[in-house]
Amino acid sequence: MSDDDIVFKALADPSRRLLLDRLFEQDGRTLINLEAELPHLTRFGVMKHLRVLEEANLVITDKVGREKLHYLNPVPIRLLHDRWIDKYTERRVSALTDLKHQLEKKNA
Amino acid sequence: MTKTQMFRVYIKATPEAIWEAITSPDWNDRYGYKSKSEYELHGGGEYRTFATEEMRTFGMPEIVIDGEVREADPPKKLVHTFHAFFSPEQAAEPGIVVTYLIEPEDNGGLTRLTIVTDENNSPATLSIVTGGDGKLTEGGGGFPFILSDLKSLLESGTSLQD
Numbered sequence: 001m002s003d004d005d006i007v008f009k010a011l012a013d014p015s016r017r018l019l020l021d022r023l024f025e026q027d028g029r030t031l032i033n034l035e036a037e038l039p040h041l042t043r044f045g046v047m048k049h050l051r052v053l054e055e056a057n058l059v060i061t062d063k064v065g066r067e068k069l070h071y072l073n074p075v076p077i078r079l080l081h082d083r084w085i086d087k088y089t090e091r092r093v094s095a096l097t098d099l100k101h102q103l104e105k106k107n108a
Numbered sequence: 109m110t111k112t113q114m115f116r117v118y119i120k121a122t123p124e125a126i127w128e129a130i131t132s133p134d135w136n137d138r139y140g141y142k143s144k145s146e147y148e149l150h151g152g153g154e155y156r157t158f159a160t161e162e163m164r165t166f167g168m169p170e171i172v173i174d175g176e177v178r179e180a181d182p183p184k185k186l187v188h189t190f191h192a193f194f195s196p197e198q199a200a201e202p203g204i205v206v207t208y209l210i211e212p213e214d215n216g217g218l219t220r221l222t223i224v225t226d227e228n229n230s231p232a233t234l235s236i237v238t239g240g241d242g243k244l245t246e247g248g249g250g251f252p253f254i255l256s257d258l259k260s261l262l263e264s265g266t267s268l269q270d
Contacts, residue, residue, distance in 0.1 A: 078249075
């Protein structure tokens with residue numbers, strides 16, 4: 001699998017996206033802390049999802065004393081955007097931006 | 109309380125090439141925002157990032173970011189303070205600490221580059237490095253954008269913007 005495949009696969013699960021959302025709101029959280037966000041999953045389930053996110057480089061762990069903290073890494077999403085999504089959206093976005101500028105100029 | 113954030117990318121390049129791309133003014137104006145940065149590579153040394161011509165046309169000062177080098181251990185670790193002047197809010201804040209960690213991987217000629225930011229009472233400064241919600245054309249993008257472009261430059265020889 002390519003790096004892109006691994007990131008897409010990691011993102012293709014609602015529980016994993018929820019974990020990323022929670023880390024986006026509050027970074028540097030412990031496993032116990034993240035478990036509380038997903039009461040429908042077992043500890044093993046949460047650990048499994050975190051491992052998939054870590055393998056995709058979307059989550060980085062850091063040991064501080066005896067605690068293992070989890071951080072959101074947004075860079076793989078930016079890489080997907082720059083190498084894959086951008087080529088389809090760029091033209092449309094710039095057309096909309098041009099339209100916005102034209103309309104704003106008219107109203108000025 | 110200090111807020112820590114991390115940005116990590118794997119690049120097919122040597123640690124030395126990555127160190128050079130970050131610290132050398134001949135390299136660091138070729139990717140990301142294309143603004144030249146100068147580092148005095150020793151503890152207590154000066155760090156400065158200069159406005160590009162385009163930034164100057166928007167009324168930015170000549171030096172848009174400055175700081176002090178806290179640690180320089182080529183090609184492994186660089187720590188410096190980061191005090192930005194893109195807006196009065198940022199200029200009034202104490203600023204953040206930026207740490208670069210460059211670690212070779214065991215296989216495949218890959219090097220792991222991690223940027224750690226530590227922030228205290230400097231939300232406006234932090235928002236430039238994390239990219240916020242801003243579009244690149246409006247100055248958004250931050251470290252995710254810079255690292256993505258650095259990877260492109262070192263692996264393919266061209267910036268994503270060329």
